[in-house]
Amino acid sequence: MFEKSSWIRLPRNVVVGHGVLSETTAAIDELHLHGTPLLVTSPTPNEVAGQRVADQFEDAGWGVETVVIEEASFESVQRVIDVANEVNPGYLVGVGGGKAIDIAKMASDEIGRGFVSVPTAASHDGIVSGRGSVPEEDTRHSVAAEPPLAVVADTEIIADAPWELTTAGCADIISNYTAVEDWRLAQRLQNVEFHEYAATLAEMTAEMLVDNADTIRPGLEESSWVVVKALVSSGVAMSIADSSRPASGAEHLFSHQLDRIAPGAALHGHQVGVGSIITEYLHGGDWRGIRDALATIGAPTTADELGIDAETVVEALTTAHEIRDRYTILGNGMSRAAAYEAAETTKVI
Numbered sequence: 130m131f132e133k134s135s136w137i138r139l140p141r142n143v144v145v146g147h148g149v150l151s152e153t154t155a156a157i158d159e160l161h162l163h164g165t166p167l168l169v170t171s172p173t174p175n176e177v178a179g180q181r182v183a184d185q186f187e188d189a190g191w192g193v194e195t196v197v198i199e200e201a202s203f204e205s206v207q208r209v210i211d212v213a214n215e216v217n218p219g220y221l222v223g224v225g226g227g228k229a230i231d232i233a234k235m236a237s238d239e240i241g242r243g244f245v246s247v248p249t250a251a252s253h254d255g256i257v258s259g260r261g262s263v264p265e266e267d268t269r270h271s272v273a274a275e276p277p278l279a280v281v282a283d284t285e286i287i288a289d290a291p292w293e294l295t296t297a298g299c300a301d302i303i304s305n306y307t308a309v310e311d312w313r314l315a316q317r318l319q320n321v322e323f324h325e326y327a328a329t330l331a332e333m334t335a336e337m338l339v340d341n342a343d344t345i346r347p348g349l350e351e352s353s354w355v356v357v358k359a360l361v362s363s364g365v366a367m368s369i370a371d372s373s374r375p376a377s378g379a380e381h382l383f384s385h386q387l388d389r390i391a392p393g394a395a396l397h398g399h400q401v402g403v404g405s406i407i408t409e410y411l412h413g414g415d416w417r418g419i420r421d422a423l424a425t426i427g428a429p430t431t432a433d434e435l436g437i438d439a440e441t442v443v444e445a446l447t448t449a450h451e452i453r454d455r456y457t458i459l460g461n462g463m464s465r466a467a468a469y470e471a472a473e474t475t476k477v478i
């Protein structure tokens with residue numbers, strides 16, 4: 130039965146490969162955008178890529194305005210909006226990790242301009258999605274934001290980024306397994322809207338990454354390529370669902386709660402990976418398989434490796450269900466005894 134219309138907003142040009150940063154203007158030119166680009170970046174990404182992108186824009190005769198943000202905050206989003214109000218850009222270009230990209234996509238959404246994503250790290254699937262997240266107070270989870278019109282992912286630059294950013298991106302993809310299990314559960318128990326295509330794509334993406342886990346190695350540019358492709362697929366799954374459901378279940382609630390209790394302890398992807406080991410155990414599934422895939426890639430599998438203690442894990446597990454209205458295997462909350470049992474059995478603590 131057709132109940133309502135749905136919009137699937139996908140990037141038109143996804144350019145991935147060695148040296149493709151030099152094709153940024155070509156990828157944008159194809160979109161028939163007009164006006165001066167506003168480049169949003171952060172300090173290191175600006176050095177490794179932003180300045181080169183700005184030079185390309187100048188050489189193309191398009192001009193460019195640049196904002197360098199240091200922090201992932203609503204203040205930074207506002208700063209970009211303020212600059213945009215002054216210079217009236219044709220579109221925004223985010224160059225960096227999740228911080229610069231999310232700030233650019235949230236500002237784009239606010240001012241109604243197109244957004245182009247130029248990731249310098251493969252740290253999570255936000256680099257290609259239409260979801261934005263700023264780690265402040267009540268909004269730990271992502272919200273709808275401007276999806277990228279184009280993504281330009283230069284694997285030469287991404288392979289040179291700190292390796293733990295790539296293992297975090299891998300773990301974010303592996304967490305799709307439990308995210309989809311939670312989504313199916315929510316459909317059965319709560320009649321939550323479910324999209325088979327989006328769920329299958331998200332699961333298949335995780336499966337392909339796990340199948341290739343032993344080829345993902347630091348210093349191998351091919352590994353960055355595999356991870357970026359997986360992040361693109363995961364972003365597409367979220368666009369099809371018009372929700373982060375295909376890539377975010379209870380393991381993400383656990384991570385968002387850790388961000389509250391122990392801010393900055395570990396990377397998003399590493400936290401959701403450890404969360405996935407525990408929530409797969411709660412689902413009665415192959416949690417050892419998830420743990421082994423994470424370990425093979427070199428992502429954390431224990432609280433120690435995340436830099437948090439047992440009490441923090443238990444507090445996050447018992448309160449994670451309060452993060453948002455999203456039904457998962459955590460139901461209405463875990464007891465402390467159950468949280469200890471799950472974390473100990475899976476050797477997370």
Ligand SMILES: NC(=O)C1=CN([C@@H]2O[C@H](COP(=O)(O)OP(=O)(O)OC[C@H]3O[C@@H](n4cnc5c(N)ncnc54)[C@H](OP(=O)(O)O)[C@@H]3O)[C@@H](O)[C@H]2O)C=CC1
Nearest residue numbers: 171172173201226227228249250252255260261262264290
């Ligand atoms: N939209 C979504 O679905 C999601 C969004 N997020 C958001 O994303 C952000 C986290 O993303 P993440 O990528 O980890 O964070 P950052 O963008 O802060 O990048 C992490 C670090 O890596 C540095 N860096 C980036 N690229 C390179 C490179 N090529 N070489 C060397 N250093 C590099 C950055 O430098 P510098 O400090 O100079 O920027 C920063 O220190 C948070 O704001 C979070 O809220 C997280 C999960 C999901």
Ligand SMILES: O=C(CO)COP(=O)(O)O
Nearest residue numbers: 254270271373376377381
């Ligand atoms: O990180 C995400 C998917 O990997 C986004 O999920 P959230 O909506 O839970 O922030």
Ligand SMILES: [Zn+2]
Nearest residue numbers: 253254301401
């Ligand atoms: Zn995630």
